[in-house]
Amino acid sequence: MSESSLKCIDVVAGLIWQQQRLLVCQRRPNQPFPLKWEFPGGKVEQGESSVDALKRELREELDIEVQQSSEIFNHTHVYSGVSEVSLRFFQIHEYGGQIKNVVFYQISWVGLKQLTQLDFLEGDLLLIRRLQNSEGIELLS
Numbered sequence: 842m843s844e845s846s847l848k849c850i851d852v853v854a855g856l857i858w859q860q861q862r863l864l865v866c867q868r869r870p871n872q873p874f875p876l877k878w879e880f881p882g883g884k885v886e887q888g889e890s891s892v893d894a895l896k897r898e899l900r901e902e903l904d905i906e907v908q909q910s911s912e913i914f915n916h917t918h919v920y921s922g923v924s925e926v927s928l929r930f931f932q933i934h935e936y937g938g939q940i941k942n943v944v945f946y947q948i949s950w951v952g953l954k955q956l957t958q959l960d961f962l963e964g965d966l967l968l969i970r971r972l973q974n975s976e977g978i979e980l981l982s
Contacts, residue, residue, distance in 0.1 A: 847923070851884065851894075853894045854880040854895075854965070855907065855930075864881065864948060865949055865950075867879075878962070878965075879962045883898040892910065905937065906936060910934060911934065913932045920963065953972055
């Protein structure tokens with residue numbers, strides 16, 4: 842399958858901060874990309890806006906209601922021979938409820954410097970690099 846014939850999937854992810862630490866989630870062993878770390882979120886369904894998808898995904902995965910968010914970064918990543926993913930990352934400014942791990946193998950709060958110590962999905966790595974350098978301040982302000 843050529844890269845140009847790969848199906849493009851729209852994905853949203855939320856960045857949730859607590860005391861200078863970021864919420865990260867580890868995929869289950871039986872999922873695609875088993876045990877990889879990622880930011881919570883998922884696929885945008887047909888006819889759904891990115892913001893609506895973000896709200897739905899975080900409700901399903903963490904049992905929270907996103908009340909305020911803003912898009913901070915987007916890019917496209919190709920998982921060779923698998924899919925092309927259009928990623929939109931949102932900073933979550935406000936949410937209701939208590940975060941619960943509903944679907945992940947585990948969740949964790951980590952500082953920016955610790956992000957590179959985790960085995961993240963390749964599509965998240967560009968954002969992580971930007972967060973860890975001076976561009977991170979601009980993304981989050």
